[in-house]
Amino acid sequence: xxxxxxxxPGGQPGSAAASSAEKxxxxxxxxxxxxxxxxxxxxxxxxxxxxxxxxxxDVMTYMTIPATISGGPSIFQVRMGTGDIxxxxxxxxxLVAFYQHSYESHIGALRPGGVLIYDTxxxxxxxxxxxxxxxxxxxxxxxxxxxxxxxxxxxxxIFVLGLIARIFDLDVPKLSTLIKERLGGRGDEAVRNAMMAxxxxxxxxxxxxxxxxxxxxxxxxxxxxxxRPAVTMDGNTAMVYGLLTAGVRYGAAYPITPWSxxxxxxxxxxxKYGGLFVQAEDEIAAVSHALGFAYSGHLSVTGSSGxxxxxxxxxxxxxxxxxxxxxxxxxxxxxxxxxxxxxxEQSDLMQAxxxxxxxxxxxxxxxxxVEDCFYIAIEAARIAxxxxxxxxxxxxxxxxxxxxAFEEPDxxxxxxxxxxxxxxxxxxxxxxxxxxxPKHVPPGTRMLSGKYPTVTGLEHDEAGHPxxxxxxxxKMNARRREKIKAVAKSLPxxxxxxxxxxxxxxxxxCSTYGPxxxxxxxLRKSDNAPKIGQLHLRHLAxxxxxxxxxxxxxxxxxxxxxxxxxxxGYGQLAxxxxxxYANPAIVSVTKTDGLTxxxxxxxxxxQKHLSA
Amino acid sequence: MSSAPVSAPxxxxxxAGGPGRAPLAKKGLVSDHPxxxxxxxxxxxxxxxxxxxxxxxxxxxxxxxxAGIGCSSRFPYFVNSHGGHFIHGRSLPFAAxxxxxxxxxxxxxxxxxxxxxxxxxxxxxHAARKNTKMTYVIMDNSVYGLTKKQxxxxxxxxxxxxxxxxxxxEQPVNPMKTLLTxxxxxxxxSHATQVNHMTEMMLRAAQHDGFxxxxxxxxxxxxxxxxxxxxxxxxxxxxxxxxxxxNDGTPEDAARHDPTDEFSAMKLALxxxxxxxxxxxxxxxxxxxxxxxxLIARTREKTKGASALQLLExxxxxxx
Numbered sequence: 007x008x009x010x011x012x013x014x015p016g017g018q019p020g021s022a023a024a025s026s027a028e029k030x031x032x033x034x035x036x037x038x039x040x041x042x043x044x045x046x047x048x049x050x051x052x053x054x055x056x057x058x059x060x061x062x063x064d065v066m067t068y069m070t071i072p073a074t075i076s077g078g079p080s081i082f083q084v085r086m087g088t089g090d091i092x093x094x095x096x097x098x099x100x101l102v103a104f105y106q107h108s109y110e111s112h113i114g115a116l117r118p119g120g121v122l123i124y125d126t127x128x129x130x131x132x133x134x135x136x137x138x139x140x141x142x143x144x145x146x147x148x149x150x151x152x153x154x155x156x157x158x159x160x161x162x163x164i165f166v167l168g169l170i171a172r173i174f175d176l177d178v179p180k181l182s183t184l185i186k187e188r189l190g191g192r193g194d195e196a197v198r199n200a201m202m203a204x205x206x207x208x209x210x211x212x213x214x215x216x217x218x219x220x221x222x223x224x225x226x227x228x229x230x231x232x233x234r235p236a237v238t239m240d241g242n243t244a245m246v247y248g249l250l251t252a253g254v255r256y257g258a259a260y261p262i263t264p265w266s267x268x269x270x271x272x273x274x275x276x277x278k279y280g281g282l283f284v285q286a287e288d289e290i291a292a293v294s295h296a297l298g299f300a301y302s303g304h305l306s307v308t309g310s311s312g313x314x315x316x317x318x319x320x321x322x323x324x325x326x327x328x329x330x331x332x333x334x335x336x337x338x339x340x341x342x343x344x345x346x347x348x349x350x351e352q353s354d355l356m357q358a359x360x361x362x363x364x365x366x367x368x369x370x371x372x373x374x375x376v377e378d379c380f381y382i383a384i385e386a387a388r389i390a391x392x393x394x395x396x397x398x399x400x401x402x403x404x405x406x407x408x409x410x411a412f413e414e415p416d417x418x419x420x421x422x423x424x425x426x427x428x429x430x431x432x433x434x435x436x437x438x439x440x441x442x443x444p445k446h447v448p449p450g451t452r453m454l455s456g457k458y459p460t461v462t463g464l465e466h467d468e469a470g471h472p473x474x475x476x477x478x479x480x481k482m483n484a485r486r487r488e489k490i491k492a493v494a495k496s497l498p499x500x501x502x503x504x505x506x507x508x509x510x511x512x513x514x515x516c517s518t519y520g521p522x523x524x525x526x527x528x529l530r531k532s533d534n535a536p537k538i539g540q541l542h543l544r545h546l547a548x549x550x551x552x553x554x555x556x557x558x559x560x561x562x563x564x565x566x567x568x569x570x571x572x573x574x575g576y577g578q579l580a581x582x583x584x585x586x587y588a589n590p591a592i593v594s595v596t597k598t599d600g601l602t603x604x605x606x607x608x609x610x611x612x613q614k615h616l617s618a
Numbered sequence: 619m620s621s622a623p624v625s626a627p628x629x630x631x632x633x634a635g636g637p638g639r640a641p642l643a644k645k646g647l648v649s650d651h652p653x654x655x656x657x658x659x660x661x662x663x664x665x666x667x668x669x670x671x672x673x674x675x676x677x678x679x680x681x682x683x684x685a686g687i688g689c690s691s692r693f694p695y696f697v698n699s700h701g702g703h704f705i706h707g708r709s710l711p712f713a714a715x716x717x718x719x720x721x722x723x724x725x726x727x728x729x730x731x732x733x734x735x736x737x738x739x740x741x742x743x744h745a746a747r748k749n750t751k752m753t754y755v756i757m758d759n760s761v762y763g764l765t766k767k768q769x770x771x772x773x774x775x776x777x778x779x780x781x782x783x784x785x786x787x788e789q790p791v792n793p794m795k796t797l798l799t800x801x802x803x804x805x806x807x808s809h810a811t812q813v814n815h816m817t818e819m820m821l822r823a824a825q826h827d828g829f830x831x832x833x834x835x836x837x838x839x840x841x842x843x844x845x846x847x848x849x850x851x852x853x854x855x856x857x858x859x860x861x862x863x864x865n866d867g868t869p870e871d872a873a874r875h876d877p878t879d880e881f882s883a884m885k886l887a888l889x890x891x892x893x894x895x896x897x898x899x900x901x902x903x904x905x906x907x908x909x910x911x912x913l914i915a916r917t918r919e920k921t922k923g924a925s926a927l928q929l930l931e932x933x934x935x936x937x938x
Contacts, residue, residue, distance in 0.1 A: 059938060237937040251930060256719055258711075277917040279926055282718065282910045287744040291711040294704065294741075298715025301702075302682075302723065324705050414934050421927045449700035449716065449723055452679045456646065460695055461702035471650075472695070472703075 029175060029221045034066075034087020036095030038115055039166065040108030043080035046163035047104075049188075051082045051409055052238070053167055056184050058086070059236035059411030061177060065222065066091035068410065068520070079107055086174065088223050092520035092527075096604040100173075101138075102166055103129050104145065113138075121216065123169070125162075141215040143169070152206030153199045161203035168207020175221040178208065234414040241379040241405035241517075244412075245335065246271040248383025249307055251417065253424035254333065255281025257307035258295030260288055263347050264406040265311045265337040272307070289317035293334070297325055300332045301461065303448030305387060305424040309335030312345060312354060315398075316361065322396050323362030326486060328461040329438065330446055331390035331397075333383070338402040338516070340600055349600030350403040352516050353569035355578040358398045359547050365483050367490040369397040370547040374519035377412035379405060382544065384420060391424070393493050394446045400546065402568075404517040404602050430454050437461075437470045440481060443489050494548035500541060500556060504530060507559035508537020510616055514566045515543045515579055518603050522566055525608035536616055546579070554587045564612050566595040566603060642675050644668045649698040659810030659836030660690050660757050666817045667697065667726075667755070673817075674824055676724050683726045684713045686733035689764045690757035690836070693728040707737030714750040714829075718907055724824070725752040732762050735771040735791045745829055746800035750906045753823045754831045757810070758793065759838035760845050767841035774891070779841075793833045794887035794898055798880065804830035805883070805899040810837060811850050812857070815895065822897065828905045835892075849892030860886060860896030877901075 039047040051067065058065040067084045068091055085095045097117040103109035103124040109131060116122060118137045125145035149165040164185065171178055185204060189196045213219050239247075246268055249257075255276060259269040273283040281304075286292035289310055296308035310318060315336045325332050338354045340346025358370045369389055373382040379401060386397040427445070430452040437447065437459050447459060464472040465479045473479075502511070504526055514522045519542045526540045541556065543549070557563050565580035576584060577596040584592045595611030597603070647668050654660050671681065683701035685691035686709040694701040704712045713727040734742055734756045745754070761779065762768040768781040772793065777786040797805045804826040808816040816834055823830035835846040847853035863874045875882055875896075883899040921929060 056938075235938050237934050239937050243937075247930060247933065250926065253926075256715075258715065277910075277914045278921050278924075278929055280914055280918065282914065284715070284718070286711060287740055290708055291741055291744065294708040294711035295715040297704075298712040299719045301712070302716040302719040304719050320705050321708065328702065414938070417927060417930050417934065421930060423926060448720075449682045450679055450720065451700070456698075458649075458678070458699050458701070460649075463703060463705060 028218045030218050031223050032087070032220050033089075033223050034085060034091060035099045035174065035220065035222075036083065036085045036097065037100040037102065037170065038081055038083045038098035038112060039102045039104075040079070040081045040112045041104030041162075043078055045080070045104060046160075047080060047082045047166075050163050050167050050170075051084055053181060053184050053188070054084050054086060054170070055409040055411055056238045057176060057180055059238040060180055060184075065176070066411065068092075068094045068408065079105075079111065081108075081112060086222070092524040093605055094602065096606050102169075104162065105129065123212075139216065141212065143210060143212065143215075148206055148210065149203050152202045154202075161199055164200045164203040165207035168204040169210060169212055170207075171204075172208045172210070173212055173216065173219055175219060234416070236411040237414045238409060238411045239376065240267075240407055240409045241373070241376045241401060242267045242337070242407070243271065244376050244379035245373075245383050245399075245401065246275065248380035249333070249387070250275060250279060251380070251415070251420050251422070252305070252384045252387030253422040254305045254307050254383075254387060255279055255424065256283070256296075256299035256304040257281075257309075258284040258286045258292045258299070259308050259310065260286050260292045260314060262289075262311045262314045264339060264403045265309050265314065265335065267406070268309055268335060268337070289314040290321060293318040293321040296332055296334075297321055297330055300325075300330045301328075301446070301448065303426045303428075303446075303450070305331065305333075305391065307333040307335065309333075309337070309399075311337045311339050311347075311403075312341045313343060315354060315357060319357075319361040320363070322398075323364060323366050324463040325396040326362070326366045326368070327463045327465075329394045330461070331394050333386045333390055333397055333399065335399045335401065337406045338400055340598070346600050348403065350517065350568060350602055351598060351600065352400075352402055352518070352567050353578065353598070354400060355515075355546060355567075355569070355582070358400055359582070365486070367487050368547050369393070369395055369490060369493055370400060370545075371397065372400045372516040372544055372546055373405060374516065374542050374544060375412075376405060376408060376410035378544070380412075380415060387422075387424075389493055389496070391445070392496070393443050393489055395489065395493075400516060402517050408517075426450075428452075431459075436468045438466065438468050438482065438485065440468060440485050441488075443492060490548050494545075494551055497545050497548075497550035500550055500552055502556065503540040503542075505537040505539045508539070509560065510536050510562045510564055510612060511539045511541055511557065511560040512564050512566060512608070512612060513541050513543060513579070513583070515546060518566055518568065521603040521605050522608055524605045525603075525612065528605065528609055529612060536612075538612075543579070546582075549586070553583075554589070557583070557587055557589050557592065561591060562615050563589065563592045564595055564615050565592060566608055566611065568598065568603070569596055570598050571596045639677070642672050642678060644672060646678065647671055647698050648696070650695050652696045653692060654689060655838075655840050657837075657839040658689070659759065659834075659838070660693070662810045662813055663690075663755065663757055663816065663834055663836055664693065664696055666813055666820060667693075669817050670820045670824060671697075671699075673821055674724070680723050681726070682713070682716055682723050683728065684709050684716070685728040686738060687764070688730040688733045688762070689759075689838070690728055690730040691733055693755075693757075707733050707739075708741060709733070710738060710741040710745040710754065713752055713754075714745055714748065714906075717750050717752045718910060721907065721911075726824070727752060727754045729754070729756055730763075731756065731758040731760060731770045731772040731791075731793075734758075735793065735796070739771070739791075742796070742831075743800045746797055746802035746831070748906045749801070749803055749828045749903055751828055752830075753820070753826070754829070755820060755823075756793065756831065756833045757836040758833050759836050759842055760790075761838050761842040763838045763841055773842075777842075792887060794893070795884065797831055798884055798887055798899055801903075802831055802899070803828040803901050803903050804897070806830075806832045806897045807834075807893070807895050808832060809835045809846060809849050809857070809895055811846075811852065812895070815859075819897070822900075826900065827902060846892065849895070855892065858889075858892070858894045860894050860898065862897060 055067040101116040126142040127146035299306035340351040373379045567577040580594040681699040683694040687706035717725040771791040848855045877900040
């Protein structure tokens, strides 16, 4: 993207200055945009992420968006650069402050020596603060001037996108194409206004204040091996298209942040696929609807966040007892109770595993990044169908809203249409035999025995008849347990990144994958580097076999997760692993500040355990 | 309220039970022996329901019976059909989804006053509002029987139970009033001692195109004996039947109840106990089944019937 031909907006004012200014080569940069939620700063993120997707290996973006009710202060952080970018960065190198409150709230996130770009129309920085390079630009008035009287200050975001494009020598033709594609639906005038704002931002001689401009180092490796183009979307969107690819056509839910966007998209998309999605009156009705769809023979989904999952628990227990295939997604947020609705936490693991009453062995999966949201949905569908069981997917707030670019999935080989199987059931059909796991037989199926099956939450015998016999209960409990153990055997083997044995294995789950990988990379490069590996668990229940043997190969197993250290000093996954493998080398690094891990927090946590 | 005219009260029974197959008969519909107490009103409801299924003569595999928790909710175990027993109070959203997902099935839900009006009250309200095609039969005994005599939402003021030893003090739910307010499109009431009437009510409910509810006063002989004698002529009670319009324009029609008239229905619902029996209200409003099917057809037309692969490829192309 830094080829000389593509770095200038042909014929635009300022292009000569932009291309002639001295350029400092940098590996990557962290930019935080701070404004209000209606300023469109998130759409800047969308443009940069898409640019990343269309620029092979040269730019990657990664972002966090604290969700707020419309109108509130909002930030967007992007990290762009060369090669794999795995976290959104511990500190910002650049802060763009649209308002005084943006400046005051976020100047602390700017690293000393960083660049503060502020809107001189709204922000007065502290003149005595010499820690940063202050770059004042009349963003609002320059945008109004560029777009003309009618636009008010709409387009400030695109003006800033132009500024960023100039400062970091981004691919202007590609960005222009993206803007035109994105805004084309709103008419020619919207595109024209946006392009005027973009050009004005790009033309602004920002190097006079900055002293110089930047360009990203070229990737030294051969780049990606991707055979398909990259696609760009957030985690909830990836989850939706994973479900659609897997053949999910029915579902029901109740709105709750940050789950809602999945149900909104499914309600929009499913009719196109011949399916339907019901907005239920409450969470219990939602899971009941979804189980009803599943019982009737469709592949079905429900989902929620924190408190909503609690409400679904009794019905999910019924799903385990009656052996109904269902996908239940939980987009984790801070708890307990209403907790921190728009902040990340990974504190629903125990709820997902043990939330129902009784012994309810569960299948619980967790995606590691946005791309994996797509694939985990497909995997959940496979397990639900193959083993006739509810499957819970634990994703989280960070994955839900974060935009990433990833290789377009091989749709031709992945798309499945779940078919309704109404093959008559043979005379000797048993719904719950002790040693095999037959698929659920939906209504509409003729029973050649003449006996129609009852599915129930009451304990039942192999034929499905309710039974109060303790002996039958013991056998059926064993059956449900063995079934989930059979799921374990169907899972792929664990993959370890880095050293396959040695000093420390860093274990994580869900969205902490990137920061942990980056921390492991840093530790491997450090002086007296430990022999260190990373294992990211995507299957939290059951675990794929072999975990105990893997742990035994390391002196320490450090589990990093975003939940509280608990009464005994271990996070939820760590507690589970310690209980399962009775290995005292398993220790915890936890935190609950509502933010994703900073790389340095993981590095420090691992080092502390190594020196202990 | 102005509404589309409804079918005449006379019941027409569909002919076929599937090509080359014997008509449905009670023998094939009886499953496990009911576990209810001897004398329970629910036996009569079950016997009536077998008759309803015989008359409807649906293919047996297309009948689905579901219930929540409670004495009456054991119902599906005693009917040889696909079905079962869901969690307490939630049979309506579960059963509604079966109907929405599968047009080829005939969906019946059963429950009691506790399951329907207490823990499942929210679902009843919304099921009525959503108008999914299915039939809900509530066996109301005004007491919690399975758990041995606690106050139910339809227990009258002063009712003595284990949870109200000094007498219930809360206003009981009026099921007819509640259902009318919620927007149910078929609301009827019967009495477990009136087998023919009960059968006709359930039959008409099953044939209604939308969410239909029949409340049946069904005595719990163990814990609420004689609760509905006031409506039982054989016990000296008064059987007040709703006299329906014939819809034939005869002068008597004017004096009779028009089941499409919501205000008249509400007047009947407000009558003192034991109240009226029959169809209070019946109108045709588009079912959720139809509205969803139409929505699918419209969107499929817009996308020119594209396959899942084509749709997904189109979406991903836009995200490049």
